Amino acid sequence: MTSFSIHGIGVSNGIAIGKAHLISNALLEVVQYDIDIKNVSNEVKRFDEAIASVKVELNKIKSQLPSNSPGELGAFIDTHIMILSDKSLSSMPRAIIENERCNAEWAIKKQMDSVVNQFDQIEDQYLRERKQDVIQVVERVIKILLGHSNQIAVKNQEKLTILVAHDISPADALHFKNHKYAAFITDGGGVTSHTAILSRSLNIPSIVALQNARALIRDNDLIIVDGTQGIVIVNPSLDIQKYYKQLQDLWGNEQEKLQRIKTKKSITKDGSPIHLFANIEVPNDIVSVNASGATGIGLFRTEFLFMNRKDMPDEEEQFLAYKKVAEAMGKKPVTIRTLDSGADKQTALNNKKISPNPALGLRAIRLCLSEPKVFMTQLRAILRASHFGNIKILFPMLSSISELRQTKLILERAKASLRKEKIKFNEKILIGGMIEIPAAAISADIFAQELDFLSIGTNDLIQYALAIDRTDDAVSHLYNPLHPAVLKLIALTVKSAHKYKKSIAICGEMAGEPKLTKLLIGMGIEQLSMHPSHILRVKQQVLSSDIKNMKASVHRLLNLNEVDKIETLLKRINQLN
Numbered sequence: 020m021t022s023f024s025i026h027g028i029g030v031s032n033g034i035a036i037g038k039a040h041l042i043s044n045a046l047l048e049v050v051q052y053d054i055d056i057k058n059v060s061n062e063v064k065r066f067d068e069a070i071a072s073v074k075v076e077l078n079k080i081k082s083q084l085p086s087n088s089p090g091e092l093g094a095f096i097d098t099h100i101m102i103l104s105d106k107s108l109s110s111m112p113r114a115i116i117e118n119e120r121c122n123a124e125w126a127i128k129k130q131m132d133s134v135v136n137q138f139d140q141i142e143d144q145y146l147r148e149r150k151q152d153v154i155q156v157v158e159r160v161i162k163i164l165l166g167h168s169n170q171i172a173v174k175n176q177e178k179l180t181i182l183v184a185h186d187i188s189p190a191d192a193l194h195f196k197n198h199k200y201a202a203f204i205t206d207g208g209g210v211t212s213h214t215a216i217l218s219r220s221l222n223i224p225s226i227v228a229l230q231n232a233r234a235l236i237r238d239n240d241l242i243i244v245d246g247t248q249g250i251v252i253v254n255p256s257l258d259i260q261k262y263y264k265q266l267q268d269l270w271g272n273e274q275e276k277l278q279r280i281k282t283k284k285s286i287t288k289d290g291s292p293i294h295l296f297a298n299i300e301v302p303n304d305i306v307s308v309n310a311s312g313a314t315g316i317g318l319f320r321t322e323f324l325f326m327n328r329k330d331m332p333d334e335e336e337q338f339l340a341y342k343k344v345a346e347a348m349g350k351k352p353v354t355i356r357t358l359d360s361g362a363d364k365q366t367a368l369n370n371k372k373i374s375p376n377p378a379l380g381l382r383a384i385r386l387c388l389s390e391p392k393v394f395m396t397q398l399r400a401i402l403r404a405s406h407f408g409n410i411k412i413l414f415p416m417l418s419s420i421s422e423l424r425q426t427k428l429i430l431e432r433a434k435a436s437l438r439k440e441k442i443k444f445n446e447k448i449l450i451g452g453m454i455e456i457p458a459a460a461i462s463a464d465i466f467a468q469e470l471d472f473l474s475i476g477t478n479d480l481i482q483y484a485l486a487i488d489r490t491d492d493a494v495s496h497l498y499n500p501l502h503p504a505v506l507k508l509i510a511l512t513v514k515s516a517h518k519y520k521k522s523i524a525i526c527g528e529m530a531g532e533p534k535l536t537k538l539l540i541g542m543g544i545e546q547l548s549m550h551p552s553h554i555l556r557v558k559q560q561v562l563s564s565d566i567k568n569m570k571a572s573v574h575r576l577l578n579l580n581e582v583d584k585i586e587t588l589l590k591r592i593n594q595l596n
């Protein structure tokens with residue numbers, strides 16, 4: 020078997036060796052061929068058997084859903100079973116096979132195209148988007164017809180299974196949290212796409228932006244995924260396998276060594292404490308937070324509670340989720356960010372609105388301000404939970420001070436309604452704002468005056484400052500945290516926070532990159548919030564830093580205007596102390 024390698028962007032470190040499992044996109048493989056008249060009835064039978072086998076498969080998946088998976092997953096599978104049973108898919112392709120004497124795959128694909136076309140005409144966006152369900156169901160049938168496996172959910176085989184997908188939505192990735200794959204690789208995606216962030220939270224090596232992985236890799240090929248270098252090696256020779264096995268062991272040893280600093284205080288050599296917090300998406304993530312040694316939660320991306328479902332979580336459901344996290348963290352801070360729905364994180368709230376350019380559209384705080392009822396429900400739930408722990412509220416995507424004032428007004432209304440009902444909450448709850456739009460960084464002075472703390476969302480700050488869609492792999496090579504303009508925006512925000520004695524954090528992916536730790540703390544950042552798996556590596560950097568010693572070099576770096584000069588000086592700063 021020929022061995023070859025493919026290069027992409029490593030978004031989660033580590034090495035995995037396992038068998039490839041291709042998911043989705045079977046549709047691309049369908050070709051049309053003629054069926055001899057005497058074989059037509061056999062072809063119809065082949066079609067019927069594939070439908071029956073997918074039905075069995077879906078029922079099996081439903082019965083095997085882990086008890087902690089969201090209830091909506093069961094409902095999704097029911098929808099798929101219903102779609103499959105509809106005669107437009109389960110029986111009309113038979114007529115196509117008979118009339119056109121064509122293969123079953125082609126017949127069902129032809130029928131699917133016509134059904135999907137009808138969906139496109141529907142005005143209601145929610146219903147229109149159900150076409151994806153039809154496509155997914157047909158893909159399952161086609162995979163069976165093509166002799167591929169649909170079994171992504173067979174537990175015992177998963178440990179050595181590497182998922183190869185064209186792309187996945189954050190909603191799909193959330194589903195994968197319940198499974199134990201060895202690695203995850205996709206054709207699309209960017210380094211800070213929400214998909215990549217979620218892949219990292221699976222704590223397994225992941226590579227995105229591979230372009231052609233799905234076309235080049237076949238089901239069951241043996242592959243090596245080097246998430247640190249962003250390389251996939253397909254059908255490696257025995258020597259290469261041996262080499263990577265050694266690297267894998269080395270990686271494991273290093274991880275073990277890092278455990279030794281887990282309980283050490285995160286403090287620089289010259290005595291400045293640097294708080295290392297965790298980013299979470301769902302309450303169950305607190306298990307990895309506790310294992311990481313994080314001393315708080317700097318970002319709870321609450322939108323993940325709203326994804327993969329047709330309805331909105333009500334006040335009680337949200338309250339229980341926030342309370343669970345607050346209680347589990349005890350006195351440690353839990354920063355709950357209000358709903359950042361929109362762009363690539365779609366929820367039922369977005370389904371109502373079509374945006375020509377979602378990243379610049381009705382997303383995050385803008386969407387919440389346009390849906391005051393939904394916003395009020397979440398604010399009440401967060402406030403109620405604040406009685407049970409050390410909760411802070413963080414507002415995403417603020418762009419102007421009037422937006423912040425409007426937001427604070429709704430928060431005051433939520434507080435007033437709870438007071439009226441005599442429901443307890445922390446009256447002194449701290450309020451923070453995400454600085455992730457360049458306009459907010461430039462106006463950080465005014466935000467620092469009207470907020471208790473600032474948190475820089477570098478993922479979006481870079482996206483908006485450099486005009487680079489964070490989900491678009493075609494421009495991901497231009498996405499550079501060390502761009503002088505990005506560093507200047509961060510420096511400006513830090514300066515404003517210090518001026519008004521407000522705490523300043525970074526909660527974007529830059530916070531979890533050990534190569535940037537010394538620079539960021541040298542710039543005056545006091546809190547870094549990241550995926551729990553990065554905490555110890557970042558702590559290692561904190562422990563070897565001397566802020567006084569780096570000061571002059573960091574100052575010089577911030578005055579440089581060329582990325583390569585910045586990179587050279589950064590290397591020197593990282594070698595200091």
Ligand code: PEP
Pocket residue numbers: 318320359455475476477478479480526527528
């Ligand atoms: C960011 O933009 O840096 C951030 C932390 O928010 P998110 O990645 O959820 O958009």
Ligand code: MG
Pocket residue numbers: 415455476478479
């Ligand atoms: Mg953001």
